Structure formats: structure tokens, C-alpha cells
Amino acid sequence: MKPFRLTLAAGLLVAGCDLAPAYHVPVVATPVAYEETARWHQAAPADALPRGAWWRIYQDHILDGLEGRVDSANPDLKAAAATYDQARALAAEAAAGLLPDLGLGAQVSANRQSARRPLRSPHQPNQYLDNSIDTQASYEIDIWHKVANEVKAGRAAAASTAADLETTRLSLHAQLASEYFTLRGLDAQADLLARTVAPYGQALTLTQNRFAGHIASGIDVARAATQLDDARAQAADIQARRALSEHAIALLVGVPPSSLPIAPVAVPIVVPVLNAGLPAALLQRRPDVASAERQVAAANAQIGVARAAFYPNISINLVVGLQDTGFNLFNLPDSFWSVGPGLTLPLFEGGLRHAEENAAVAVYRRTVASYRATVLNAFGEVEDQLALLHWLGEEQQAEDAAARDASNTLDMSMTLYKDGATSFLDVVTAQTAALQAERNALNIRTRRVNASVGLIRALGGGVAS
Numbered sequence: 001m002k003p004f005r006l007t008l009a010a011g012l013l014v015a016g017c018d019l020a021p022a023y024h025v026p027v028v029a030t031p032v033a034y035e036e037t038a039r040w041h042q043a044a045p046a047d048a049l050p051r052g053a054w055w056r057i058y059q060d061h062i063l064d065g066l067e068g069r070v071d072s073a074n075p076d077l078k079a080a081a082a083t084y085d086q087a088r089a090l091a092a093e094a095a096a097g098l099l100p101d102l103g104l105g106a107q108v109s110a111n112r113q114s115a116r117r118p119l120r121s122p123h124q125p126n127q128y129l130d131n132s133i134d135t136q137a138s139y140e141i142d143i144w145h146k147v148a149n150e151v152k153a154g155r156a157a158a159a160s161t162a163a164d165l166e167t168t169r170l171s172l173h174a175q176l177a178s179e180y181f182t183l184r185g186l187d188a189q190a191d192l193l194a195r196t197v198a199p200y201g202q203a204l205t206l207t208q209n210r211f212a213g214h215i216a217s218g219i220d221v222a223r224a225a226t227q228l229d230d231a232r233a234q235a236a237d238i239q240a241r242r243a244l245s246e247h248a249i250a251l252l253v254g255v256p257p258s259s260l261p262i263a264p265v266a267v268p269i270v271v272p273v274l275n276a277g278l279p280a281a282l283l284q285r286r287p288d289v290a291s292a293e294r295q296v297a298a299a300n301a302q303i304g305v306a307r308a309a310f311y312p313n314i315s316i317n318l319v320v321g322l323q324d325t326g327f328n329l330f331n332l333p334d335s336f337w338s339v340g341p342g343l344t345l346p347l348f349e350g351g352l353r354h355a356e357e358n359a360a361v362a363v364y365r366r367t368v369a370s371y372r373a374t375v376l377n378a379f380g381e382v383e384d385q386l387a388l389l390h391w392l393g394e395e396q397q398a399e400d401a402a403a404r405d406a407s408n409t410l411d412m413s414m415t416l417y418k419d420g421a422t423s424f425l426d427v428v429t430a431q432t433a434a435l436q437a438e439r440n441a442l443n444i445r446t447r448r449v450n451a452s453v454g455l456i457r458a459l460g461g462g463v464a465s
Contacts, residue, residue: 018145019311020152020304023297026368028375031279034383054456055177057272058449062262063180066253070172073254080168087161091154097147100139105321107132134321134336141315146308149301156298163291166461170287174457176252178450183245183262184269185446186238191266192438193235200228200431203414207424220424227431271389271448274455276382285460286378292371299364306360309353312345378458385455392448399441406434 055067071077112127113120142148204224210216242264247257283289320337322330346353413430416422 017143018148018304019307020145020149020301023300025293026296026371028283028372030283030375031379034276034279034379034386052461054461055173058177058269060180060269062265063177066180066249067173067176069253070176071169074172074252075254077165077168077172080165084158084161084165087154087158091151091158094147094150094154097140097150098142100137103136105132105134105136129325129327130323131325131327132321132323134319134323137318139316140313143314144304144308144311146305146313149304149308152301153298153305156294156301160291160294160298163287163294166287167291170457170461172252173461174453176249177453179245179248179252181269181446181449181453183242183249184265184267185442185449186242186245187264187266188268188442188445189439190235190238190242190264192435192442193231193238196435197228197231197235200224200231203427203431204228206418215420216424223424223428227428231435269445269449271445271452274389274452276386276455276459279379279382282378282382282459283375287460289371289374289378289460292367292374296364296367296371299360299367303357303360303364306353306357309346309356312343315342316340317342381458382455385451385458388451389448389455392444392451396441396444396448399437399444403434403437403441406430406437410434 053064053067055063108131109129110127111130113124115126140147204221204227207216207220207224211218211221246260246262249262250257250260253260277285316339318337318339320335322334323336324331324334328334410427410430410433413422413427417424417427
């Protein structure tokens with residue numbers, strides 16, 4: 001037992017030799033403030049806005065109901081959850097290496113040996129039973145922290161997968177909100193075109209009456225008919241686009257498109273006031289940034305695993321059992337045992353260990369670069385959405401003014417035409433300009449609300465306080 005005790009003592013003395021580099025989160029230059037916040041002004045404090053079910057800030061109960069179905073029914077989210085469960089299982093598998101292996105074995109066999117077997121004793125029987133029951137135990141002394149680093153890597157990988165799950169969840173919720181607001185924007189345009197078709201029909205009737213009274217030309221009638229037909233064609237196109245958005249929403253909540261009709265509602269959607277917060281807070285809010293950082297931690301631990309392969313593995317092995325030529329297996333004289341350390345040391349492997357270490361270091365460098373790219377991309381996405389919100393707000397004001405001016409022009413043109421003071425061409429021109437300005441204003445309003453969804457997504461879900 002003395003050699004065993006010396007080996008165990010030596011192992012305990014050198015235990016704690018972690019060969020993985022000391023881990024530090026990669027440094028990324030973080031701006032003090034977002035550039036676009038200089039032009040993007042917050043109108044009121046946003047501390048009370050929700051972080052989890054962030055879509056509730058839009059105060060739309062239909063959207064709330066649809067978003068609530070994503071977590072329970074979306075197949076992509078279920079797949080991501082299963083991937084996370086697998087990562088957790090692999091982490092638990094790695095952690096099992098920190099504990100000893102214990103097993104129970106039993107054997108029952110009937111045997112016959114050759115009468116001419118070499119070195120056979122003359123008193124040995126030709127036939128005999130060999131029955132045994134034993135317990136085996138083994139434990140690897142983790143001197144070089146190989147197993148500990150495998151556990152670190154497994155847990156970091158599981159945490160990365162958990163963050164990937166949240167990234168998928170955030171993406172799906174944001175995609176649903178964007179599709180929903182696109183659909184509501186199309187509802188608003190359909191309502192506009194429905195309100196446009198009626199006066200276009202009245203204009204056509206007016207020109208037909210004037211033509212019958214030899215006051216207007218056939219060209220006026222043709223122009224009026226063209227305007228009406230074009231408005232109806234635009235309305236049909238809106239319905240086609242709406243159907244696609246409705247189908248996309250159905251797929252996001254995990255149901256066939258035919259089973260999720262969404263009634264049209266032409267209600268203006270108000271863009272909420274959001275607070276982007278400080279750039280430094282983004283590193284804690286974005287799940288994709290958290291995932292990338294955990295991948296760096298896992299790669300760092302894997303370097304320690306690769307380096308531990310250069311050094312000997314020391315394990316303690318124990319076998320205790322009972323053996324008999326019959327079935328009387330519970331007599332102490334029939335017992336046997338074996339205990340002692342085992343050691344394996346690589347001597348020549350053709351550069352395999354060095355190649356594995358170099359590969360682990362390369363993976364670490366790659367994950368560091370990927371982490372920095374993810375952080376920079378996160379900053380860029382926030383800046384992009386802030387810029388969109390600002391400039392679309394400016395565009396909205398200008399386009400709303402243009403729509404009002406175009407509506408006034410149309411009213412004046414129609415009055416002058418009725419009085420015979422202008423041609424119907426001026427009316428057609430005014431109608432076209434007014435409809436286009438109104439549709440542009442609605443499009444900008446939809447883009448603005450979708451930009452607010454994009455900002456929430458870029459901030460990692462919810463809004464900063």
C-alpha cells in the first residue's frame with residue numbers, strides 16, 4: 001500500500017495545476033453614448049416600460065394575444081429549446097467526470113478445458129464452473145484540471161445555447177410584431193383606397209354627365225375611368241400583400257394560415273417613446289452578445305483540456321468481489337480484491353497533442369474575433385434604428401404636410417372643374433398627387449413603428465431605463 005499512498009500524496013500536492021489561460025472577457029471599445037441620440041430626443045421618461053413582454057407598450061390586445069402564442073407553439077422556438085436541453089445534458093455528462101465510476105458485475109459460466117492444454121495440472125477437472133460477483137470502482141485524479149476544464153467548457157457552451165434560445169425567442173417575437181404592424185399598415189391603406197374609390201366614382205359620374213351635356217370631352221371620361229380602375233387595382237394589390245402578412249403571422253404562431261383569420265382594423269398605431277440607454281448596458285442586455293462571450297469562455301477552457309493531454313493521467317482503481325466454482329458466493333475465503341494506482345503517459349504521437357493545442361488556441365482566437373464582431377454589430381444595429389426613428393419622424397412631418405396640401409389642391413381643382421374653370425386633367429393630377437401623398441404618409445408611419453420594434457430588438461428586448 002505504500003506506493004499507492006505516495007502516488008496519492010503526490011497527486012494531491014500538485015492538484016490545482018490548471019493549464020487553461022486565466023479567462024478575461026475580451027475588451028471591446030465601447031462608446032460613451034450613441035451618436036444618433038444627439039438628434040433623437042426622448043419626449044418623456046420611459047422607466048415604466050416593460051422589459052419582458054415588451055410588445056405591450058403598443059397597447060394592442062390582438063398583438064398581445066398573438067405574441068403569447070409564440071412561446072407555446074412556434075416550432076423554431078421548440079427546436080431551439082431542444083438544442084438547449086441537449087447542451088445542458090452534455091454539460092452534465094462532462095460534470096460526471098468529477099465523480100468516481102462505480103459498477104457491479106456478475107458472471108456465471110460453465111467451462112471445459114482440453115486434456116492436452118499446456119501446463120495443465122493432472123489433478124485439474126475437465127469441466128468446472130466459474131461464477132463471480134464483483135464491484136469495480138475507478139477515479140481519475142484531475143491533477144491538470146482536464147476534467148474541470150471540460151466541465152467549464154460544457155457549462156459555458158450550455159449558457160451560450162441558453163442565450164441562443166433567447167436570441168431566437170426575441171427574433172421571433174420581433175418578427176411577429178413587425179409582420180403585425182405591416183398588416184395594420186396595409187389595413188390603413190386599404191381603408192384609404194376604399195375611401196378614395198367612392199369620390200373617384202363620383203368624379204366619373206360627373207364627367208359622364210358633363211359629357212352627355214356636351215360640356216366635357218370623352219378624354220375626361222376616359223381619365224376619370226382610368227383613375228377609378230387604377231384605385232381598384234391598388235386596393236386588390238393591398239389585399240394580396242395583406243394575405244401574405246396574415247399567412248406569415250399564422251406560421252409564426254405555429255398554425256396553418258387558413259386557421260388564423262385576422263379581421264381588418266384601420267386604427268392609427270402610435271409609435272411609443274423609447275430610451276436606448278447607454279452603450280455599455282447593451283453588453284448585458286443582448287442575448288447574442290452573451291452567447292458569443294460564453295463561447296469565448298468555453299474555447300478558453302478547451303485550451304486547458306488540450307494542454308492537459310501532454311501530462312500523465314493518474315487514476316485509482318479498485319476491484320472487490322467473490323468467486324467460486326459453484327454458487328456459494330458469500331463465503332469470505334472466496335473473496336478477492338485489487339487496488340492500486342494507474343498511470344498513462346503519452347510518449348510519441350506524431351505531433352497529435354501539439355496539433356490539438358494549436359487547434360484549441362485557433363478556436364479561441366476565432367471566438368474572440370466573433371465576440372468583438374457581435375458587439376460591434378449590436379452597436380451598429382442600435383445606431384441604425386435610432387437613425388431610422390429620427391429621420392422617419394422628420395419625413396413623417398413633411399409627408400403629412402404634403403398630404404394636407406395635396407388634399408387642398410384636390411378640393412380646389414374639383415371646385416374649379418365643376419365651375420368649368422379648369423380641365424379634368426388638373427383634377428386627375430391632383431387626385432394622383434393626393435392619393436400618393438396619403439399612401440406615402442401611411443407607409444412612413446408603418447416604417448416608423450417597425451423601426452421602434454427594430455430598436456427594441458437591437459437593445460436585446462424591452463427598453464432601457
